[in-house]
Amino acid sequence: MSRASLFIPISVFALIIGVGWIGFSLNDPHELPSALLGKPFPDFEAPRLHEPDQRVSRDDLLGEPVLVNVWATWCPTCAAEHDELLRIRDETGLRIVGVNYKDDAAKARRWLEAYGNPYDLIIQDPDGSLGVELGVYGAPESFLLDRAGTIVYKRVGDINPRIWRDELRPALMQVMDG
Amino acid sequence: MIPELGQVSLALAFCLALGITFFGLAGAALRRPVWLGALNSLVIGQFVFMALAFLALTQAFLTDDFSVAYVANNSNSLLPWYYKFSAVWGAHEGSFLLWVLIMAGWTLAVAVRGRHLPGDFLGRVLGVMGLLNIGFLAFLIWTSNPFERLVPMTPADGADLNPLLQDFGLIVHPPMLYMGYVGFSVAFAFAVAALLSGRLDATWARWSRPWSNVAWAFLTLGIGLGSWWAYYELGWGGWWFWDPVENASFMPWLAGTALIHSLAVTEKRGTFKSWTLLLAITTFSLSLLGAFIVRSGVLTSVHAFAVDPTRGLFILAFLVLVVGGSLLLYGLRATTMRSRVGYTLFSREAFLLVNNILLVVAMAVVLLGTLYPLAYEAATGGDKVSIGPPYFNRLFVPLMLLLSVALGLAPLVQWKRTRSDRLRRDLRWMVPGALAAGVGVPLVVSGAVPWQAAAAFGLAVWVLLAHAADLVRRARPGLRRVPLAYWGMSLAHVGFAVTLIGVSMTSVLSVEEDLRMSPGQTSELGYLSVRFDGVSNRQGPNFVAQRGDFLITEGNRQYRLYPEKRRYLARGNVMTEAAISPGLMRDVYMSLGEPLDNGDWAVRMQLKPYVRWIWLGSLIMALGGALAVLDARYRRLRQRFAAPAGAAPAPELSGTPLPGEAR
Numbered sequence: 001m002s003r004a005s006l007f008i009p010i011s012v013f014a015l016i017i018g019v020g021w022i023g024f025s026l027n028d029p030h031e032l033p034s035a036l037l038g039k040p041f042p043d044f045e046a047p048r049l050h051e052p053d054q055r056v057s058r059d060d061l062l063g064e065p066v067l068v069n070v071w072a073t074w075c076p077t078c079a080a081e082h083d084e085l086l087r088i089r090d091e092t093g094l095r096i097v098g099v100n101y102k103d104d105a106a107k108a109r110r111w112l113e114a115y116g117n118p119y120d121l122i123i124q125d126p127d128g129s130l131g132v133e134l135g136v137y138g139a140p141e142s143f144l145l146d147r148a149g150t151i152v153y154k155r156v157g158d159i160n161p162r163i164w165r166d167e168l169r170p171a172l173m174q175v176m177d178g
Numbered sequence: 179m180i181p182e183l184g185q186v187s188l189a190l191a192f193c194l195a196l197g198i199t200f201f202g203l204a205g206a207a208l209r210r211p212v213w214l215g216a217l218n219s220l221v222i223g224q225f226v227f228m229a230l231a232f233l234a235l236t237q238a239f240l241t242d243d244f245s246v247a248y249v250a251n252n253s254n255s256l257l258p259w260y261y262k263f264s265a266v267w268g269a270h271e272g273s274f275l276l277w278v279l280i281m282a283g284w285t286l287a288v289a290v291r292g293r294h295l296p297g298d299f300l301g302r303v304l305g306v307m308g309l310l311n312i313g314f315l316a317f318l319i320w321t322s323n324p325f326e327r328l329v330p331m332t333p334a335d336g337a338d339l340n341p342l343l344q345d346f347g348l349i350v351h352p353p354m355l356y357m358g359y360v361g362f363s364v365a366f367a368f369a370v371a372a373l374l375s376g377r378l379d380a381t382w383a384r385w386s387r388p389w390s391n392v393a394w395a396f397l398t399l400g401i402g403l404g405s406w407w408a409y410y411e412l413g414w415g416g417w418w419f420w421d422p423v424e425n426a427s428f429m430p431w432l433a434g435t436a437l438i439h440s441l442a443v444t445e446k447r448g449t450f451k452s453w454t455l456l457l458a459i460t461t462f463s464l465s466l467l468g469a470f471i472v473r474s475g476v477l478t479s480v481h482a483f484a485v486d487p488t489r490g491l492f493i494l495a496f497l498v499l500v501v502g503g504s505l506l507l508y509g510l511r512a513t514t515m516r517s518r519v520g521y522t523l524f525s526r527e528a529f530l531l532v533n534n535i536l537l538v539v540a541m542a543v544v545l546l547g548t549l550y551p552l553a554y555e556a557a558t559g560g561d562k563v564s565i566g567p568p569y570f571n572r573l574f575v576p577l578m579l580l581l582s583v584a585l586g587l588a589p590l591v592q593w594k595r596t597r598s599d600r601l602r603r604d605l606r607w608m609v610p611g612a613l614a615a616g617v618g619v620p621l622v623v624s625g626a627v628p629w630q631a632a633a634a635f636g637l638a639v640w641v642l643l644a645h646a647a648d649l650v651r652r653a654r655p656g657l658r659r660v661p662l663a664y665w666g667m668s669l670a671h672v673g674f675a676v677t678l679i680g681v682s683m684t685s686v687l688s689v690e691e692d693l694r695m696s697p698g699q700t701s702e703l704g705y706l707s708v709r710f711d712g713v714s715n716r717q718g719p720n721f722v723a724q725r726g727d728f729l730i731t732e733g734n735r736q737y738r739l740y741p742e743k744r745r746y747l748a749r750g751n752v753m754t755e756a757a758i759s760p761g762l763m764r765d766v767y768m769s770l771g772e773p774l775d776n777g778d779w780a781v782r783m784q785l786k787p788y789v790r791w792i793w794l795g796s797l798i799m800a801l802g803g804a805l806a807v808l809d810a811r812y813r814r815l816r817q818r819f820a821a822p823a824g825a826a827p828a829p830e831l832s833g834t835p836l837p838g839e840a841r
Contacts, residue, residue: 006512009456010505017498019553074566077551102568110692128568138551138563157554157561 041068041149042133049100049108049122056123061149065175066095067168068143069119069159070131072103073111075139081158085118088164094172098122101131101139144168146175181246181325184234188319191227191282194220195311198285202305206298206375214301221282221289221304224311228282232275235324236266245332248272248324254338254748256720264349265339270473270489271324273352277469278314280353280360285311288364288389295385302371303364310363313496321489338720338748347407351400355427358397359465362434364389365441366462369455370504373511383444383454388807390441390458391666394434395803401427402796410758415767415784417684417792420570425548426468432541433461436534438803443530447521447593452512453534459508463501464541470497471548522595529591532584540577544570575630582637582678585671586612589648604647612640623787624687634682641675666806670799677795683788690785692771696778704785706766707731711738713770713779721746723755726770726779730759741770765789 036042041058048054061068069085071078089096098119100108105124112119125131134143137156144153153171155163197220205213235248239262244250252269253262267273285307292300318324368386372378404427409417418424437457444454470493521527547565554563590596590604616636620627645668652660689704697712711727723742730737739757746753756769764787771780 006452007509009459010502010509013501013505016549017502072564072566072568074568075564077562077564080562102566138554138565138569140563157563163561 036135036143036151037154039151041143041145041151042130044123044130044133046130047124049098049105049124052105052124056121058149060121061097061145062147064095064147065172066097066145068097068099068145070099070101070125070134070136070139070141072101072139073107074103077158078140079115081140081160082115082118084159084161084164086116088159088168089118092172095120099125099130099134101125101136102128142168144171144175180234180237181243181327184231184238185323185325187227187231187234188315188325191224191231191278192312192315192319194224194227195308195315198224198308199305199312202301202303202308203374204305206301206305209298211297214297217301217304218289221285224308225282225286228279232266232279235272235275236263238325239263239266242336244334244336245327245329246324247326247328250328250333250336252339253336254720255335256748257336257339257344258719260349261339261344265343267352268339268343268348271318271322273356274314274318274322274473275324276353277356277360278311278318280356281307281311281314281363284360284364288367292385299371299375299377299382302374303367306367306370307363310367310500313500317489317492317496321492336748338746341721341744341746341749341751341753342411345407345411347403347411351403351407354396354403355400358393358395358400358434359427359430359468361389361393361396362430362437362458362462362465364393365437365458366504369458370507373455373504373507376511378451378455378511378513380445380448380451383441383451386458387438387441387445390434390438391803391807394431394438395800395807397427397431397434398796398803399800401431402793402800405796406793409789410756414754414769414782415690415756415786417789420547420567422548422551423468423472425544426464426471429541429544429548430461430464430468432537432544433457433464436537436541437461439530439533439537443527447527449521449527450531450534452508455508455512457534457538459501459504463497463504464545466493466497466500469493521593524591524596524598524601526588526591526593529584529588533581533588536577536581536584540574540581543573543577578678579633579637582634582641582675585674586637586640586644588671589644589668604644608640608643608647611643612636615639620686623683628686631682631686634678638675638678638682641671641678645671661809661811663806663809663811666802666804666809668802669805670802673795673798673800673802675795676791676798680788680791680793680795684786684792687787688784688789690782692780692782694774694778695781696776701783703766703783705732706785708768708783710779710781712777713773716742718744720748721753724770724773726757726768726781728757728768728783730766732766739766739768741768743770760790762790762794763787 041061043058045055045057048056067088085096088094096118098121100122103126105126108122112122123130128136134141140158142155142159143151144155146152152175153168155168159168198217201213201216201220204210205217235246237243238246238249239253240259242249242253242255242262244253248269248271252272253265257265265272267276285304288307289300289304292303295303365386368382368389372382401424404424405417408419408424409415437454437460440450440454440457443450470490473489473493547569550565551563555561586608590601613636616632616639617627619635619639620631624631649660649668652664691701691703693701695701695710697710700707700709702708707730709729709731711729713724713726716723716725721744723744725740725742728739728741730739737759739759741757742755744753744755745751754769754771756767758768759766764785767784767786769782771782773779
């Protein structure tokens with residue numbers, strides 16, 4: 001063990017503080033570019049939340065633009081963005097598909113009864129395998145798909161009115177025009 | 179008038195903390211016994227003034243002095259007196275006052291119990307604790323003054339204490355938790371004093387061991403109480419949520435558990451020296467981080483206090499100074515010398531190393547999961563993500579199971595090396611015993627063998643068998659010859675096994691039903707039958723309630739449970755008050771949901787087997803930690819280091835003779 005190794009702890013601490021400090025002082029959102037942008041939504045096959053005997057696949061997401069929203073009952077941020085999803089669905093008629101991520105199906109159904117259901121279709125992903133395909137960091141995450149099932153926009157974190165106005169709606173307009 | 183006296187007391191305590199820091203650190207560095215001699219009275223004074231400040235705030239609560247802003251925000255004339263008393267630490271300002279009072283109390287305890295320590299070392303320990311208290315008191319006085327007045331706009335009545343906190347759990351949970359958090363400042367101060375004085379041998383470990391054990395016992399108890407409180411008070415029957423604030427208390431616990439084991443190796447074998455120093459610093463740093471998370475409002479949770487950015491900034495700066503400063507000192511002064519004591523793979527040293535690695539990795543897992551959403555929010559400028567129980571469970575559960583495997587072997591292995599024939603003899607019956615229990619018990623209880631339950635239950639039995647076998651062996655010369663420290667260790671390990679059984683059985687065997695029930699309807703819950711007999715109104719001291727009436731038939735026993743939906747008058751918020759029939763083997767947990775049409779109600783009922791074992795285990799663990807401290811060895815230690823007979827406990831300087839200065 002060398003003398004220098006004794007400074008590892010303080011270097012780690014300085015690194016944490018440094019990253020935190022840079023993070024706090026950055027005001028511009030620095031989104032991580034997703035490797036999936038511009039790529040087709042991955043192939044999958046999974047049961048539906050309310051009709052577990054029915055299976056859905058990538059084909060069920062085609063035909064019209066769709067917002068795929070990854071959520072879970074253990075995720076407080078998902079509850080926070082829920083009203084915004086309901087509002088978007090009601091005001092724009094955008095089709096929203098839920099991916100119930102690493103969750104208990106019975107709990108998820110109760111949760112939707114309590115908070116309302118903005119989803120046209122809900123995919124069960126209890127072991128997070130679809131989440132792995134999508135590179136999910138944490139819930140919630142959302143993906144906007146065009147008619148052909150290509151991912152045109154990705155959002156890590158909550159959908160809020162600001163995100164809708166500045167990012168999601170413009171992306172949706174482009175999809176509609178294109 | 180009395181609140182102003184409280185304020186003045188705080189200011190005086192602050193001045194005394196400045197004095198303690200100066201006389202302690204400078205007295206030791208410049209070798210001035212007179213300065214060190216002054217410490218005792220300063221430390222007593224600091225505690226007395228903190229106690230006066232605390233009493234002043236208590237008096238304001240008990241007499242409904244709503245001219246004090248903190249009282250007006252957190253009390254109400256209708257509040258029962260015992261909740262007025264506990265409301266003193268019911269929100270940010272008062273709870274931090276309690277924190278500082280406890281800090282002053284620990285400082286006093288170190289000054290009193292540490293008389294046998296060399297004067298310069300004790301001076302440094304007290305000086306470091308004084309330095310911490312300067313920071314705490316400055317925070318209290320300048321950002322969180324509990325004595326601020328609302329004059330002349332004094333409200334006629336107070337806004338009431340948050341109903342969630344009007345509960346026995348709140349009376350005891352924060353004091354226990356703070357005793358633990360702040361208690362680790364003693365181990366921290368010993369470590370820093372050792373680094374400052376260059377006494378990096380095993381002695382500092384011997385001195386700080388009892389302190390770390392006591393702090394650990396309090397923290398264990400505090401976390402257990404918090405979990406129990408969340409279980410019955412939050413109304414949905416969960417006992418751990420991986421909530422950021424729970425994690426904030428759990429991280430110092432994990433590091434502290436590693437610390438008390440590593441201290442044992444350093445004391446007994448003289449190895450792991452630098453590692454132990456680092457753990458002592460880490461444990462207290464995590465306590466401070468916990469304070470930052472809870473009090474800065476950076477994370478939202480049931481525990482979050484009022485948001486104030488200046489507070490967050492203050493604690494962050496304090497954190498950087500304390501943690502950065504001590505780690506820098508560590509880098510400059512810790513020794514890289516490898517000790518010459520060797521040990522083999524099957525030795526107690528090796529197993530304690532495994533224990534330390536697993537606990538530190540577990541701590542890192544929790545730290546990462548807690549800070550990731552925060553870092554994410556910071557990096558994106560306000561966007562939020564959640565890292566949920568699936569992340570924690572997937573990583574944490576296997577780590578704890580591995581830890582249990584090692585824990586079962588711990589009493590079988592000896593220092594340096596273990597005779598392999600003896601180890602083999604023990605394993606020959608322990609392995610089949612644990613396997614049989616792991617498969618058999620879940621099979622008998624539930625008729626199935628889910629692997630998680632089998633693994634956890636088998637490992638719990640594995641731990642119990644190993645400790646029972648070792649106790650029998652040690653007690654052969656007579657039960658009285660078994661030292662208390664050994665009883666303490668075994669008890670703490672048994673407590674861990676009990677908690678493990680509780681956690682595994684509850685998570686696998688619980689039955690939960692959410693249904694709509696009409697009055698008169700009967701429903702099944704596992705082996706119970708539940709009849710709903712309607713809802714009536716009830717008037718409480720500061721709330722009105724709708725009270726559900728349920729008749730439970732359990733075998734040939736019948737009893738009633740009355741869960742409530744309460745509306746608290748002062749703030750108008752609605753709380754779910756669950757009704758629980760507790761038992762060692764199972765809890766029946768009823769809670770009332772929302773009223774539906776036709777007099778129907780949404781009802782949640784839960785049958786939770788072995789849930790009490792979770793808290794019983796933490797109680798046993800805490801008891802074990804406390805018992806270890808009472809060992810006669812520590813009393814002998816005090817006598818050995820005590821000042822020579824007849825002499826006053828004068829500060830004694832170690833090492834070189836004193837410069838001939840006048841006294």
